[in-house]
Amino acid sequence: xxxxxxxxxxxxxxxxxxxxxxxxxPVLYDKGRRPGGRMATRRLTGTEGDEALLDSGAQFFTVRSxxxxxxxxxxxxxxxxxEWRHGVLEPEHPRYCGTGGxxxxxxxxxxxxxxxxxIRVEKLEPTARGWRIQDEHFDAAILTAPMPQSLELIGQPExxxxxxxxxxxxxxxxAIPVKPVTILGAAAWRxxxxxxxxxxxxxxxxxxxxxxxxxxxxxxxDSLEHWDDPLAVEHLLREAGVEAHTxxxxxxxxxxxxxxxPEACYRQPNGPPLAFAGDGFAxxxxxxxxxxxxxxxxxxxxK
Numbered sequence: 438x439x440x441x442x443x444x445x446x447x448x449x450x451x452x453x454x455x456x457x458x459x460x461x462x463p464v465l466y467d468k469g470r471r472p473g474g475r476m477a478t479r480r481l482t483g484t485e486g487d488e489a490l491l492d493s494g495a496q497f498f499t500v501r502s503x504x505x506x507x508x509x510x511x512x513x514x515x516x517x518x519x520e521w522r523h524g525v526l527e528p529e530h531p532r533y534c535g536t537g538g539x540x541x542x543x544x545x546x547x548x549x550x551x552x553x554x555x556i557r558v559e560k561l562e563p564t565a566r567g568w569r570i571q572d573e574h575f576d577a578a579i580l581t582a583p584m585p586q587s588l589e590l591i592g593q594p595e596x597x598x599x600x601x602x603x604x605x606x607x608x609x610x611x612a613i614p615v616k617p618v619t620i621l622g623a624a625a626w627r628x629x630x631x632x633x634x635x636x637x638x639x640x641x642x643x644x645x646x647x648x649x650x651x652x653x654x655x656x657x658x659d660s661l662e663h664w665d666d667p668l669a670v671e672h673l674l675r676e677a678g679v680e681a682h683t684x685x686x687x688x689x690x691x692x693x694x695x696x697x698x699p700e701a702c703y704r705q706p707n708g709p710p711l712a713f714a715g716d717g718f719a720x721x722x723x724x725x726x727x728x729x730x731x732x733x734x735x736x737x738x739x740k
Contacts, residue, residue, distance in 0.1 A: 440737060441466065441570045443558050443590065444581035446474025447723060448714040450547045451730030452579050457550075459738045465550055466571070468557040471540065472547050475689060476723070478538030481650065483613045483683045489650035491611045491640045492539045493687050496626065496652065497521055497532035498723030504731070505724045509533060517542050521625070521643060538645045561590050567709045577710035577737045581730065583691035584717050591711070599703060602717040605657030606664060607635070607692030610673045612651045612681035620678045633659035633676045653677045657693070664688065694721040701732035712736045 438461045442449045445467035453463035465472070475494035482488050500506050512518035521532045535542035553571075562569040567576040580587035584602040588594050618639065621627055625642035629635055636654040640646040653673050655663065663669040670686050694717040701719045705711040714733035716726040 438462065438576045438738075439464065439567075439574070440577045440579060440734075441568060441573070441575040442579045442581060443467075443561075443570075443587070444474065444715070445469075445472035445547060445552055445554065446581060446715070447476060447543070447726035448581040448716065448730035448733070449474075449579070450543065450550065451727040452581065452714060452734045453547070453550045453730075455731045455734035456738070459734065459740050461734075461738060463550065464573070464575070465547070465552040466556050466558050467552070467554050470555055471544065472552060472554065473540045473543030475692070476535075476539040476543045477687075478535075478540035478645070479611055479685060479687070481611060481613055481683050481685055483648065487613070487648045489613050489640065489648040489683075490538055490646040491650045491652050492534070492638070492643070492645065493609050493611055493652060493685075494689060494692075495539055495723055496636060496638050496654075497534050499530040499532060501530065501724060502728065505727060508727065512542065512546075515545070517545050519644065534643060534645070536644070558590065560592070561711075563709050568711075577712075579712045579714060579730075579733045579737060581713075581715045581733075583715065584713070585691070587713055587715075591705075599698060599713060601696055602694060602698055603696035604691040604717070605693045605695050606660040607657065607689040608655040608660040608663060608669055608673065609687045609689060610653040610655075610670050610677075611685040611687070612653065612674065612679055613683040614649055614651055615680045615682055617649070618651055618677070618679050629656070632656065633673070637677050651677070651679055651681070653679065657695070660688075660692070697721060701729050702736050704733075704736040710737050 477494040626638040640650040712733040
């Protein structure tokens with residue numbers, strides 16, 4: 438049995454692994470050049486030719502369930518994940534990150550999966566036996582892209598259940614600073630409960646960059662306000678107190694789910710087998726996306 442998975446982020450890759458365990462053949466499609474979605478890492482080259490590595494999307498993950506703890510153990514054993522010990526940690530929920538950046542973890546995790554990148558799937562065509570996608574036949578499909586994009590694929594933007602899922606945007610500024618960043622003090626990151634910033638991190642102290650490299654995330658409200666602002670980079674650097682000689686701006690339109698579907702996934706009750714998964718289901722965290730992908734695979738196979 439074959440299953441197409443649209444979106445090669447956390448939920449999609451997790452679903453593919455679970456389907457393989459259940460003796461199905463998963464095929465992943467993603468419009469991006471590389472897998473991982475918001476588990477993204479970017480390389481910047483400074484004015485002196487110095488290269489920096491920065492996580493631009495998800496900065497870390499925590500572990501709360503035994504199932505995800507087992508997955509973390511596999512990643513740690515393979516040398517792909519590490520505990521991020523810098524700064525103030527919640528003792529009950531340590532923070533973890535990819536040893537070579539968050540995207541390196543995703544690239545290794547999907548290395549043995551069938552994956553097509555740089556392909557934008559425009560629609561799902563139902564057939565008598567399942568779905569036709571990119572001129573290939575599949576017995577089932579799992580959609581893991583942000584919900585507005587997934588619903589467009591099936592032509593139901595006003596879906597009675599799933600259209601309620603909502604997201605905050607996030608402007609992410611990546612910067613190689615001219616001098617040490619004072620807003621972080623001795624810590625490797627700082628989170629903000631209010632104001633224009635939501636998170637600032639030092640990727641060198643995180644252990645993924647040899648060069649000082651700062652990731653700045655704007656809050657949802659500030660990101661919406663400055664989404665099309667040509668001076669957004671300058672605004673966020675000023676708010677973070679960062680003077681930089683090299684910068685890059687990334688716009689995450691669906692950065693964090695703020696209104697969630699209460700279950701770990703959703704299976705469409707009618708038509709060919711179709712399930713939805715992602716961080717808009719049950720928990721808007723890295724762990725939540727993985728658990729959602731696993732749940733979608735079980736929902737499709739009935740196992």
